[in-house]
Amino acid sequence: MTESMLTGTSSPAAGAGALLSLLRDGRARTRAELVELTGLARSTVSLRLDALLSRRWVVPADDVISSGGRPATAFAFNKSARIVLAADLGATHARLAVTDLAATMLAEQEVEMPIARGPEAVLTWLVDAFRELLTECDRRLADVCGVGVGLPGPVEHDTGKPVNPPIMPGWDGFPVPDWLSARLGVPVLVDNDVNMMALGEYWAGRSGAEHLIYVKIGTGIGCGIISGRSLHRGAQGAAGDIGHIRVPSSEENLVCRCGNVGCLEAVAGGAALAARLHAAGHETADSRDVVRLVRAGNTEAIQLVRQAGREVGVVLASIVNFFNPAVILIGGDLAGAGEHLLAGLREVIYSRSLPLATQHLSIRVSELGDRAGVVGAAVMMIEHMLSPEAVDQALSA
Numbered sequence: 001m002t003e004s005m006l007t008g009t010s011s012p013a014a015g016a017g018a019l020l021s022l023l024r025d026g027r028a029r030t031r032a033e034l035v036e037l038t039g040l041a042r043s044t045v046s047l048r049l050d051a052l053l054s055r056r057w058v059v060p061a062d063d064v065i066s067s068g069g070r071p072a073t074a075f076a077f078n079k080s081a082r083i084v085l086a087a088d089l090g091a092t093h094a095r096l097a098v099t100d101l102a103a104t105m106l107a108e109q110e111v112e113m114p115i116a117r118g119p120e121a122v123l124t125w126l127v128d129a130f131r132e133l134l135t136e137c138d139r140r141l142a143d144v145c146g147v148g149v150g151l152p153g154p155v156e157h158d159t160g161k162p163v164n165p166p167i168m169p170g171w172d173g174f175p176v177p178d179w180l181s182a183r184l185g186v187p188v189l190v191d192n193d194v195n196m197m198a199l200g201e202y203w204a205g206r207s208g209a210e211h212l213i214y215v216k217i218g219t220g221i222g223c224g225i226i227s228g229r230s231l232h233r234g235a236q237g238a239a240g241d242i243g244h245i246r247v248p249s250s251e252e253n254l255v256c257r258c259g260n261v262g263c264l265e266a267v268a269g270g271a272a273l274a275a276r277l278h279a280a281g282h283e284t285a286d287s288r289d290v291v292r293l294v295r296a297g298n299t300e301a302i303q304l305v306r307q308a309g310r311e312v313g314v315v316l317a318s319i320v321n322f323f324n325p326a327v328i329l330i331g332g333d334l335a336g337a338g339e340h341l342l343a344g345l346r347e348v349i350y351s352r353s354l355p356l357a358t359q360h361l362s363i364r365v366s367e368l369g370d371r372a373g374v375v376g377a378a379v380m381m382i383e384h385m386l387s388p389e390a391v392d393q394a395l396s397a
């Protein structure tokens, strides 16, 4: 880090945010270590450290480091300074959480809550549910620094408004952040659920991949992209919508819910597989029913899921050549079919992608599972609140 990156002119504590970023890796450091790391004068480090200590963003650590001479106090990021509320609102289920500033769960809840009930009903319920969850972990609304929300449809990132969401009647253009912020009194950020899942997975394995693709295969199919450690949303927030890419398939005349034919989602999505098995006489209504059949060893379901893996693999093989991710994580309900799905995916990706792009490529099932979205929603808010610019601004206020 260079001196210019850490030097500000507007306030004596400007640059404190960058110092906090250094400490967010969880390691406690002494003044001398911070001076060495930043290359700043000891007096400058002290000034910034004092500003962070005054807001309790940083606290003296228990471990006192002795370097031969007199013992020196170490300072550490205080992940308990504030808390975050997070929600992953899916088509039929909602998962909520209260977390600390390291996205550690302090309380969580999963309930059935159809998004189709509309924004006023769902968000009124959400506000009450957040209050109950705070009571459960003995925290107050005054401790909350922000709220992160994931929604199951396209979201305009700058405004947090859903844009023509296909499965969310009444939500188009609804000002979700303003509505929630007016009732909870804190900043609210809203994004698409698959983006949140990608961010959650990236956070969970953050020592690893800087370039990561998270693919959600449920009723529909979509992907979230982490490029160079941050979320890639694209010009209009539509990046990663791979469900409507046309794929060559024996089922290529299938009409998709978007109106086109032969879309990946219409061929390999959970709803499509459930419908095909239903037509063959099985009791399958959705992706979870398909997974249940696979786990019961039904060969028809296993073959169908393996073929779906190949269809998704065709699209991902192109993405691997184009984007060169280090990791592809598979999530969503159909990921419950595990190796049967992955086998089809790997078969096509490794045979159709360039050897250099697949040399170290890891393709595996999501580590966080159903929690990926809610963790990502918390991380989105934490990264926003603790960005160096935001911390400097909070300290100068």
Ligand SMILES: [Zn+2]
Binding pocket: 243, 244, 256, 257, 258, 259, 260, 263, 265, 266
């Ligand atoms: Zn489509």
